[in-house]
Amino acid sequence: MKALLMLEDGTCFEGQTFGASGTKTGEVVFNTSMSGYQEILTDPSYKGQIVAMTYPLIGNYGVNEEDVESHRPWVEGFLIREKSNLASNWRSTESLEDYLRQHDIPGIEGIDTRALTRHIRSAGAMKAVISTDEAISRDSLLTLVRKSDSLVGKDLVKEVTSDKPQCWNKKGAYKVVVLDCGVKYNILRELAKRNCEVYVAPAYSSAKDILGQKPHGVLLSNGPGDPAGVPYVVETVKGLVGKIPLFGICLGHQMLGLALGGKTFKLKFGHHGANHPVKDTTTGKIAITVQNHGFCVDVESLNDPDIEITHINLNDQTVEGLRHKKLPLFAVQFHPEASPGPNDAKYLFDEFINLMKQNNA
C-alpha cells in the first residue's frame, strides 16, 4: 500500500505503508543513530514529531520488552528506507512492524531518507503530514499540513507527563524527585542504580508540592517541544532554584536556563543522534553524547556572572551545559542517560549524587 510524506513546503516523498495506517501531522526531523530505534520510538521527547532514521536498515533485531524508554511509543510517524521482515536477536519478542501497528504508529518505508535528510538540513525542520490513505489527494495533504500547529510555543509536556505522582524506587540513600516533563526510563534507572529513592512528579506539580516531599535533590527531566510553551514548569523551577540541588537534562536544561533569566531559540534542524562531541570546559575531556533537541539556550541571554558554561558542542559550538557558581544546580543539554547511544557522560549522575551529598553535609 502506497504512503505519502508531504512537507509544508510542498516537497513530497512516496513509499510503502509500514506499521499502522492513518494520517498524522508533526514536525519532521532526522535521527542519525544507527541502532536504538525502539528507544527512540518510546522517548517521550519525540511527541509531536515524525522521525526519519538516516540509517537505512531498520527493524533487524525486532523489539523487546526491556529496551523501552516509556510505556509506549510517542512519535507521530516513522520514516525508514528498508524494514526488516525478519527480527533476529535472542531478546526479540516481536517484529517492529507489529509493534508499530499495535501502537497505531503509521510509518513509511522505501523512501529516499538521505534525500529527505539533505532537504531538512538545508530547509530546516518543518511541519509535515504522513498519510497511508490513498483517497486523500496531495493538495489536500498540503492544505492539512499547512493548517496544522507548529511546535513553537506549544505545550506538548501535558501530553506525555504522568497524571499522578509515582514511586520508581522505594529505597535509597538519597531521595530524588524527578519532575516529569516526559522522562526517559533510563534516567530513573540510572538514579536507582546509584542508590536513590526515586519519585516521579507530574509536570504540573508546584515547587511547594515538591519541596514538601523533602527530597535531597530534584531532577528536571527531558521532554518534548518548546520550553517556552510550558511557562508553568518554568515557574516551578524558579521556585526550586537555590533551595535544593537541581540537575536538568535536555528540556530540563532549557527550563533551568529560562528560570535563570535566559532565553531559548529554535535550532534549524536540531540535534538528533548519538555521535555529538561535547567538550567539558573544566576538564577539557570530550564525551560522545546522545542528543535530541530542537531548541537551545541562548548563551548571550545568560548574563549572570555566576552562571558558568560547562559544556560546548564541538560541531556547532552551541551551549551543552551550565552550572551556577553559588547555587547547587547544573544542567546539560545532551542525554547522559544514553539509551540509545554511548555511555560516555554517565559520570554526570555521579556528580548529581555528589552535589546532594555536599548539600546535605
Added chain:
Amino acid sequence: MPKRKDLKKILIIGSGPIIIGQACEFDYSGTQACKVLQSEGVEVVLLNSNPATIMTDPVMADRTYIEPINAEILEKIIKKERPDALIPTLGGQTGLNVAIEIAEAGVLEKYNVEMIGAKPEAIKKAEDRELFKKAMEKIGLALPKSDQARTLEEALKVAETIGFPLIIRPSFTLGGTGSGIAYNKEEFREIAKTGLECSMISEILIEESVIGWKEYELEVMRDLMDNVVIICSIENLDPMGIHTGDSITVAPVQTLTDREYQKMRDASIACIREIGVETGGSNIQFAVNPDDGRMVIIEMNPRVSRSSALASKATGFPIAKIAAKLALGYTLDEIQNDITKETPACFEPTIDYCVVKIPRFTFEKFPEAQPVLDTSMRSVGEVMAIGRTFKESLQKGLRSLETGLTGLIDLKKDVDEFTLYEKLKTPNPERILFIKKALQQEMEIDALYEITKIDRWFLHNINELVEFEKRLVSYRKLPLEHIPVEVVREAKRLGFSDLQLAQFFQSDQQALRAFRKKENITPTYKSVDTCGAEFEAYTPYYYSTYESENECEYQSKAE
C-alpha cells in the same frame, strides 16, 4: 594539546612483501602516515623491503631504505639516521614484531629513540595471551572460559564446568600436535588423553569453543588526552571459526540492539585504555553467543590493521592519517574532519548505507590446498561494495570479485543432497552460492542457520533476493516493454545487474539497458560523508544506488 615540537625525524617501518594476510592495505596506511608526517614538517625515514609499493616512491619519504625488515638492519638505520622516534603501528604485524625485538634488545634506549603510538609494554600486553587475559580480567571482560588440567580426571571435571564443545591444547608441544575439538564426552576423553601424552609436562589447556558464535569487530581510536572514539563497527556474516580476513563482513553491525552494541563499545574503550595504546587506532574483536548474548573478547590488535583500511573507506574517516597526527601529539578535537571541514575528527562516524566486504580467493593457483576455510587466512584480496541495503551491496560486491559472477547467481553445477549439506557445513569460498541453492530448494531459514550458524538476518536477506528472482523469472515470456517498470526499478534497487535481468527475461544486456534508460531507471550517486548527511560534505566520494535524489550532477566542461 598541540603538536610535539621535539619530534623532528621519525622512522616508519613498512610491511614488506605482499603475502596472504598482509597485503596492500598496509601500504595504504603507511603511505597516508608518510604524507601526514611530511606535511607536518617532519623528516621521514622509511624502511620497507618491498619496492613495488606506493610508500617507497621517492617523494613519500625523505630517506627510503629498501632493505630486509629485520632487527639488524633496523639498528643500522637507527645508528645512521638517529631518528627522534619510531612509529611501529602502521606497518602491520611485521613492523610491530621487529620494533618489539629491537626495543627488547635495548637498541631504542641506546640511541634514545622514542616509540610513539604504542609503547612496547602495551604491544606485549595485547599480543601475549596470558598478559592479555590478565588485563581483561582486571577490567571485568570475559574471554572464552578456559582452565588447565594435568590428569584425565581433572580434565573431565574442567570439561563439565565449561561445557561442550571444547578446544584441547597440550602445553609445550611442537606444532600443536595432540590438539583438537571435542563435541562430547567420548571425544573429549580421547583427545584429552592423547593431549596429556603429547605434552612434555603432561598438561593440557581446555578452552570453551566459540565456533559458530557471532563475530564482531570495532575500530577504536585514542588520543593523548585519553579521548576515545569508535570509528566503525563490523559484523561478520561468517561466524567464529573463519578468519575475519576470509569472512564476508558488513558495516555497521546489523543484529545487535543498541544496549548490546553499547556494551561492546564500553568494553572496547576499557580495553584500549587498559592495554595502554596511547595514540592511534586499534582493532578489537568480540564473539557473541547467539542464544543468550554472552559476549567475550577475542583479541586486540594494537595497530592499524587490515580492518582499519576497510573501516576508513567504509566511513570516510582516514584512520591511518589521523593515527599519524595523534602520534605527533595532536588531540582528536584539534584535527578537522576533512570531509565536512567544519566539524572536528573527534566524533563517531555515522553511515547511511550498508558496506559489504567479500574476500577474493585463488585456490585454483594452489592445487595442493583444499578450498576449505578455517582460522588461518587464505584469501588474497577483497572487494568492498557500498549500497543502501545489504542485498544491493552483496550483489555489487560479488560482481566486483572479477570471478565471473554477475551478482548472486546460481551455482553452475548440480549437487546432491549430501554434497550440498557438506558445502553448507564446511566453510568454503563458494558457500554463499550454496546457500542460495539451499534456499532455492526451499530449505527453511532455521534449518540453514543450524547448519551454517550464519545469522538468520543475513540468510533472510539472501532469501529475499531468491524470492525476488523467482518473481523476475516469471516475466520471462513477456517482451521487455510489457514487464512492469516498477519491478525492474525494484530489481535495480536490490542490486541486480542488467546482465542478470537480461538472463531472467531471456533478453540481452543491451536491450535491457536501453529499456531501463527509456524508463528513466538510472543510478543516482550518494556521498560517503561520515555524518549521514547531517552536515555539508566538501570532499566526499560517491557510490551508486537507485534512489530519488542524485548528489553528483554531471557538470559539463563549459560550466
